Amino acid sequence: MDLKKILIVGLGSIGLKHLRIAREIFPESIIGVLRHKKTNEVTADADKIFFDLSQALKFQPQIAIICSPASEHVKISSALVGQGVHVLIEKPISDNQKGLEELNCKAIKNNCVLAVGYNLRFLPSLMKFKNLIDKNLIGNAYSVRSEVGQYLPNWRKTDYRDSVSAKKILGGGVLLELSHELDYLRWIFGEVESVQAEIGHQSKLEIDVEDTAHIILKFKESKNKSNLVASLNLDFIRHDKARICHVIGGKGTLRWNGLTGDIDLFEPDKTKWKNIYKYKMDQDGSYKDEWLHFIDCINKKITPKISFQDGIKVLNIIESIKIASSSGKKVLVK
Structure with a gap:
């Protein structure tokens, strides 16, 4: 996979970690960040900043890492998967069951990998x-x-x-x-x-x-x-x-x-x-391995070690x- 565009959704502590790791692993990729609050703050390692989901969709990322609050995971993931984007959702997959099966069906229909970020x-x-x-x-x-x-x-x-x-x-x-x-x-x-x-x-x-x-x-x-x-x-x-x-x-x-x-x-x-x-202990080691596994699943069209169904069962x-x-x-x- 020629990974040209990456989207990080959310820029809390875990979002910042994923952004830093994405830049380290893929130095040539264009990385966009979707934030929920407008700010003039300069975000290191990011090439583009979006404050609206529609803007992020127009960016046309190939993969996205969802690090927003759990209550927003399904809505954002569904929009991205609908556009054919492969998605890694930070744990937990949501705060309730609403929309999960629909999201899973949409991912299957669009041949998108859905992985869950239980990095331990x-x-x-x-x-x-x-x-x-x-x-x-x-x-x-x-x-x-x-x-x-x-x-x-x-x-x-x-x-x-x-x-x-x-x-x-x-x-x-x-x-x-x-x-x-x-x-x-x-x-x-x-x-x-x-x-x-x-x-x-x-x-x-x-x-x-x-x-x-x-x-x-x-x-x-x-x-x-x-x-x-x-x-x-x-x-x-x-x-x-x-x-x-x-x-x-x-x-x-x-x-x-x-x-x-x-x-x-x-x-x-x-x-x-x-x-x-x-x-x-390496604070970033498990996250880097999680990233590489996610990309491997996309390239080889295999089921992630921590699948969407695993997230639902938790x-x-x-x-x-x-x-x-x-x-x-x-x-x-x-």
């Missing part, structure tokens, strides 16, 4: 973690404990109260903003059968969305004829930033640290953890979690 799947440490579990390093998995958390005001460089994370209308809250965990747990352990949950606003943060979620995920029957159960905690309130997953098996416990790139093993009859894998789980929390009951995931 491109982390070497997480890929290794999955590989070790698949190879039964710790035997059959009996239990999973996963958590991610970071104090929202420290996460956002601007006023957190104005961020996407803080506003329901933009698709904020821990369930959508921290949905990476739901994606990688599905990827490693299979489809989720049912959920139980308690979600809420526990802190004094000035936001109108949930800042905490305590979730129980029951996976569909595995190859060892058991239903694996995982506990998942998501939050915007902890000051000790964390992204970690423990898998407890018949032959030991495996621990992945998503912040350091470490994988540790605790073997039976041992008294301490043993580091068995370490990958020096959203299905999120909606089931909300119902479970409000009803106080176990909810089957559709």
Whole structure:
């Protein structure tokens, strides 16, 4: 593919990252940026700036990266796909189910690649973690404990109260903003059968969305004829930033640290953890690999590792979690 025109939609922190990476990988391409607010600010690495979707469509990009608020993803993606543009949608694919199937059908009709930006799947440490579990390093998995958390005001460089994370209308809250965990747990352990949950606003943060979620995920029957159960905690309130997953098996416990790139093993009859894998974290590495994979899917006409259907399944789980929390009951995931 002779990539001449690229469009980046949205210029928040993730949009700026994608813009920088696009310029690095494709130095000769013309890169346009669609922003929702008019400004005279000069945008480094961008060749053209648009403030209206119709202007961006006239630019006729070949690919687009959607980094706008989740509530705008479907509308913008649908317009681009309708013009034959290949689209990578940053997670989550949307804040609700409306228009998703129509968007998928339109992409199929126009031979467009639709990919979803769950970039953690491109982390070497997480890929290794999955590989070790698949190879039964710790035997059959009996239990999973996963958590991610970071104090929202420290996460956002601007006023957190104005961020996407803080506003329901933009698709904020821990369930959508921290949905990476739901994606990688599905990827490693299979489809989720049912959920139980308690979600809420526990802190004094000035936001109108949930800042905490305590979730129980029951996976569909595995190859060892058991239903694996995982506990998942998501939050915007902890000051000790964390992204970690423990898998407890018949032959030991495996621990992945998503912040350091470490994988540790605790073997039976041992008294301490043993580091068995370490990958020096590269803040841009997984995003660059995601970009290259996206382009490869277009060139080879293959399905992305994280497909549009994967994005829909994560959203299905999120909606089931909300119902479970409000009803106080176990909810089957559709």
